[in-house]
Amino acid sequence: MTEIPPRTQARDANEIEFMQAVSNVMSSVKPVLDQTPEYRHHGIVERIVEPERIITFRVPWLDDGGRVRVNRGFRIEMNSAIGPYKGGLRFHPSVNQSILKFLAFEHVFKNALTTLPMGGGAGGSDFDPKGKSNDEVMRFCQSFMAELFRHIGANTDVPEGDIGVGSREIGYLFGMYRKLDNRFAGVLTGKGLNWGGSLIRPEAAGLGCVYFAAQMMARRNDTLEGKTCLVSGSGNVAQATVRKLIELGAKVVAMSDSSGHIYDEEGIDAEKLAFIQRLKNIRRGRIGEYTEKYSHASFTAADPAQEENPLWRHRVQCVFPCATQNEINKADAYRLINNNVKMICEGASMPCTEEAQEIFIDKGLLYAPGKAANAGGVAVSGLELTQNSIRLSWLGEEVEQRLKIIMKGIHDTCLSAAEAYGHPGNYLVGANIAGFVKVADAMLDQGVI
Known part of the structure; x- marks a missing residue:
């Protein structure tokens, strides 16, 4: 049973994305609510969704x-x-x-x-x-x-x-x-390095996503080295994800934007990624221009009328959706399953529909939800705030080391919470429960406000 308050269902039923996010969390936390009646008594669920x-x-x-x-x-x-x-x-x-x-x-x-x-x-x-x-x-x-x-x-x-x-x-x-x-205050993060920004902030969500994926693989005595990967998107998150995958010895064969996707069977190496970074960050061009530079690669235009996204038809072992919400639906999930994908690690916020999530988990795939796997971006934003407060700038190596520690901590926290509530190995349930409990406890401590 999903613990969505009836008033929320009635008032916000037309807010499809919001109701999906609420359902995603609340479907996980029923055992927590059953074991901690104070949460229900103090209206935590009703307050946390408003x-x-x-x-x-x-x-x-x-x-x-x-x-x-x-x-x-x-x-x-x-x-x-x-x-x-x-x-x-x-x-x-x-x-x-x-x-x-x-x-x-x-x-x-x-x-x-x-x-x-x-x-x-x-x-x-x-x-x-x-x-x-x-x-x-x-x-x-x-x-x-x-x-x-x-x-x-x-x-x-x-x-x-x-x-x-x-x-x-x-x-x-x-x-x-x-x-x-x-x-002059730290009121925005992602600032320029010469006016209060932090090193590796633009790349942090992508780097953190790959660090999380590496932790998942290590738990199964495996690595990302030699794995063929598909990355959706071509913005900061996707670019950093590709860069770190290349560094770890993986082979990335596809990237995308709203116009469609490229497929490069030879793999996107550091030189090709640098071209994409110039294309997207400086020229603000479309991803299809990649094939003008590298004629062996192919470009497939996006077709919103199609139920399945052709991006997910390629046979790969690891998938990193880094574009936008709900980009992998039920049909896409089954296509990936049929192509023997082993891991889905979300670099975007809620890129998989609830149906797709259920399919991946039911089939025993390694599946990491965005609220855990792409937390690196906001983590380094928090570190940027810390640097602003103490009026110091840390070296990139120090920031990245802190990021690695944070991502390992998130990974382990998700597993511990999932295990404690009877869902061993389920990163989605673990992330939802661990995050919910921390916020709910703070709300209890502070009274009904």
Whole structure:
């Protein structure tokens, strides 16, 4: 039985992504609620699924033609029981309240797993930075921050980047915050290295994902060396995932963006990855241009009308979905199973539908949910805040070593929680329970607020 409060089901039934995220967690925690009646008595479930605060605002801005454009801005402050709200800003046409509530809800438990004192939040806008000039993006970011600055702060709510919000956008947002608040504070993470950022922050989610995968493989006396891998996406997370897989001796044969995916049977090596990084980070081009440079590779255009994504048809041993939510559905999962995939390690937030998750777990595959496997990004964001507070910058090697320790700790915590509640080896259940218990206990300690 899924422990979703009836009022939440009635009020939020139209918020599909949010209800999926709630169901994912609450389906795991019934044994916890049964063993700890205080959680039910004090309304923990009813409170934990309801955001502490939802902020919605308009964002007017001028395009290069002098026309006024208007987008909608959001910030979901979900839960601050263990620390300031922490979570990304997403700029994408698909952004709505449901998607941001799901992301904020996921961050509550993901951040708890890092052991760092961070609550959960998320925000963004339906603004699309693709095809916009730098000046247009700057004007939008300045207008967005002109409202958001009232609600954030280094000890209140600390946003970071997500889809559509990279170093360029963080720079414009931080500059406007500094102008409005007249303080140089760690109010955003993912900042530039010469103005408060942390080494390896852009790569942290991808690096952490691979470290988590390596821990899972080691538990079965195996490694990633020699494994053929598929990575979806081509942003920061995907790029760092590919880089670390190459370093560990794996062979990555595919990457993607919203236009489609490339397949390179020879493998994407360091030189090819550098080309993709220039293509995506500097030229902001489409992944299909890879085949113009490397003619032996193939490109398959995305077709939203298809039930199955052709990206998941390739025969590989390890899959790293690093693009967006629900990119692997039931049909895709069965395709991967039929191709003898051994491991799925999520680099994105909720990239597998609930049906796909159940299939992977039922078949005994190594399956790591994003709230555990991609927690490296927010973990290093927390380390960036620490460096800002003490006015020091750690060496990249030190930050990465701390990240490795955190990811091993998350891995072991998930296994321990799963074992304690009768689901040995189930990383999904373990992650949900471990994150829930930490936040729920903090809420109990602080009373009914």
